[in-house]
Amino acid sequence: MKITNHTKKLTTITTVGLVSKPNDGTLCGYVHEIETALNKHGVTLLIEKKSAQLLGCGEGISFEHMCKASDFLISLGGDGTLISLCRKSFKYHKPVLGIHAGQLGFLTDIQTDEISDFIEELFVGNYRIDTRMMxxxxxxxxxxxxxxxxxxxxxxxxxxxxxxxxxxxxxxxxxxxxxxxxxxxxxxxxxxxxxxxxxxxxxxxxxxxxxxxxxxxxxxxxxxxxxxxxxxxxxxxxxxxxxxxxxxxxxxxxxxxxxxxxxxAKQGAELIHSLDRDYFEILKKKLHWGHL
Ligand SMILES: NC(=O)c1ccc[n+]([C@@H]2O[C@H](COP(=O)([O-])OP(=O)(O)OC[C@H]3O[C@@H](n4cnc5c(N)ncnc54)[C@H](O)[C@@H]3O)[C@@H](O)[C@H]2O)c1
Ligand SMILES: Nc1ncnc2c1ncn2[C@@H]1O[C@H](COP(=O)(O)OP(=O)(O)OP(=O)(O)O)[C@@H](O)[C@H]1O
Structure with missing residues (x-):
């Protein structure tokens, strides 16, 4: 399928920001896994202040500072966390990667057991970026x-x-x-x-x-x-x-x-996806599309 919307790539990856689900303090283990996988490539992970405090992952930094300093942002949570991050980071125009630590996770396609593997794929360019209109x-x-x-x-x-x-x-x-x-x-x-x-x-x-x-x-x-x-x-x-x-x-x-x-809106939200992501498969899996 030819989709011209898929040509964008990250130019550099030196710093990544992370926001986690606001009502779940149990996700610190995943944050460490993300940080370890990024550090292997010399990349720094910045954690937004409220998320860091909720997770017990240090002090964290302001949302604004995190957005300005990051090459892309990670949403660790469900669809609501990703939606909120796309809206709040709109003016900084940074791509967002959704890691699924929520219930439905229609929009967040990277599963927690795929974190390290997907981060490796990112560094060899095996991902795509969709621009979603807002x-x-x-x-x-x-x-x-x-x-x-x-x-x-x-x-x-x-x-x-x-x-x-x-x-x-x-x-x-x-x-x-x-x-x-x-x-x-x-x-x-x-x-x-x-x-x-x-x-x-x-x-x-x-x-x-x-x-x-x-x-x-x-x-x-x-x-x-x-x-x-x-x-x-x-x-x-x-x-x-x-x-x-x-x-x-x-x-x-x-x-x-x-x-x-x-x-x-003049610009859309950019979502980072795995190359395996197939919209119709997600419709089937999450919303039972086509089931009898
Ligand atoms: N009756 C309803 O279906 C109803 C009522 C109120 C709000 N909502 C939706 O909830 C959205 C906000 O989501 P939330 O997670 O912050 O709230 P939420 O936690 O109340 O969840 C709403 C549900 O919709 C799912 N969802 C959200 N966006 C989706 C998308 N683009 N495609 C498929 N499923 C999606 C979420 O995973 C969740 O299961 C609103 O934008 C609105 O569309 C739905
Ligand atoms: N930054 C935020 N500010 C306020 N509310 C938020 C924020 N991020 C997420 N929420 C809300 O917190 C609730 C739970 O978060 P989230 O949707 O990420 O997880 P979930 O409901 O477990 O997963 P899913 O939406 O995939 O079913 C949602 O109602 C969402 O709208």
């Missing part, structure tokens, strides 16, 4: 704009279990739909296998460039998931009973926000 989300408040980025999705959701939300949706400034129901999801292709999948949205191959809008429990027979090209800017307005959730991790209330606009 969303730039602008929250408009009193003439000011706060920008955040999303890796998987943003969700506009009803804030009260007892009420429906009403969301007006615009494409390039033109009203194209009003959604009535529990809310809607704007997903990246990578996020298509997360909340979007649960809400009946399409699985979209992660290297596609598209914006996916999927209604959540719409109170209508006519609302369907929609796939849009990335040169559109989409925007939403709603009443105060709606909340905005970014990647399931940050929440904002709509009564302070007049409008939310979403477009493709």
């Amino acid at each position: 969303l730039e989300v602008s929250l408009h408040v009193n003439g000011k704009v706060e920008k955040v980025v999303a890796f998987n999705d943003i969700v506009l959701s009803r804030s009260k279990i007892s009420h429906m939300s009403t969301i007006k949706a615009y494409v390039d400034g033109q009203l194209f739909n009003s959604y009535y129901g529990d809310g809607l999801i704007v997903s990246t292709p990578t996020g298509s296998t997360a909340y979007n999948l649960s809400a009946g949205g399409p699985v979209v191959y992660p290297l596609t460039e598209a914006l996916i809008i999927t209604p959540i429990c719409p109170h209508s027979l006519s609302q369907r998931p929609l796939v849009l090209p990335v040169d559109f800017e989409i925007a939403f307005e709603s009443d105060g009973d709606t909340v905005i959730v970014v990647d399931g991790q940050d929440t904002y209330t709509m009564n302070e926000i007049e409008r939310v606009s979403v477009r493709i």
Whole structure:
């Protein structure tokens, strides 16, 4: 399969940063294994402060310092840890390697028993880097704009279990739909296998460039998931009973926000993968794709 997105390589590897799952203090053994494998090649491992303290692996250094000094970053945890690292390190533009020490691990393809072998493969160039599109989300408040980025999705959701939300949706400034129901999801292709999948949205191959809008429990027979090209800017307005959730991790209330606009971010997240990684195998293994 010809995928032009796979040509990027790391130019140097002298320093690597690591962030681990925030609620698991048992992963120190894996950190030592990573450090030993990197040190064999003269590479320094920097551990982010909160992770180091949780794991009992020394003092650690600030997230910012770690990102600036590192050639690539390691996420040791589940999908949530990787998503959070991609969002927080967005402005430093560093590739991320996901090592799976979580539950599902759809995005984190290196298993803990493959750590040393994969690090050896890295030093002989046996890896690939995928660029995953991200969303730039602008929250408009009193003439000011706060920008955040999303890796998987943003969700506009009803804030009260007892009420429906009403969301007006615009494409390039033109009203194209009003959604009535529990809310809607704007997903990246990578996020298509997360909340979007649960809400009946399409699985979209992660290297596609598209914006996916999927209604959540719409109170209508006519609302369907929609796939849009990335040169559109989409925007939403709603009443105060709606909340905005970014990647399931940050929440904002709509009564302070007049409008939310979403477009493709100028740069994507770069994920380091093993050459063996096959998306359809992961769909089968983790989400039971194609099982009877
Ligand atoms: N009903 C739902 O399915 C539902 C509800 C809320 C949030 N979410 C998703 O959770 C995501 C955040 O993930 P988290 O791990 O921080 O939260 P989490 O710990 O609540 O886990 C959500 C689940 O989704 C999986 N997941 C996350 N991203 C995925 C992806 N791109 N493809 C396949 N599976 C994926 C995770 O491994 C986990 O099993 C949000 O972006 C949202 O899409 C899903
Ligand atoms: N830096 C972070 N800040 C806040 N919450 C985080 C951060 N990193 C991860 N989380 C959250 O911590 C929880 C557990 O982490 P994570 O998702 O990595 O592990 P998991 O749930 O065991 O694995 P998986 O997501 O693969 O099923 C998730 O809800 C995730 O969103």
